[in-house]
Amino acid sequence: FPPAFQSIPRNPIVLDLAYNCIEFPVLEERMKKGRGGFMSRFFR
């Protein structure tokens, strides 16, 4: 005593990588721009 350590098999890990492929479309062209928005007051 104590008994020796033994290795045991475990279930392999599988990641949900397809989840990362569910992506939002690019909205750049659909947004308001260059018309004196709130942020443009800081970046002028």
Place this chain on the structure above:
Amino acid sequence: MAPKSKEKPKTPTSSQPPPAIEDLFTTLDRHIQRSEYEQAVKVADQVLSIAPADEDAIRCKVVALVKDDKIDDALSLIHSFHKLPIDLGFQKAYCLYRQNKLDEAFECLRGRERDSETLLLEAQILYRLGKTDACVDVYRKLQNSQIETAEVNFVASLVSAGKASQVKGALESW
């Protein structure tokens, strides 16, 4: 405890004109950047109330529901738009996969371009179906696609396929 009494709802009164679509998309984008998916769904709905077939709004709503773990809602939304010429096949297949409707999910991927996202999902479906040899083959196709951590799943498929002895070699050539 008494409820907060000074909370003012920020919703505009009905007499105001609806906000411009580009303003809504600006708000929508901000919610997406901040991972505020519930809010994103609401803003996408506002866009859709003005432009019911807006593809970007529809895509945003579907993705936001998936990211918010509302797979059932995402799937019924995809069904409700099936007559529009918007390809949501991958999203549909993914939702079916999450519901463990594996045969339906697999069917949904059939005929799609076999790009890396399709292959990744196909491999995950095959794994759950216990078709580990086919699964290994799909990961081999993804070997040069530089997908981060895909080798984790590849190893899992090799082990489950009884090919644990190949793991070392496979990882060296990954």
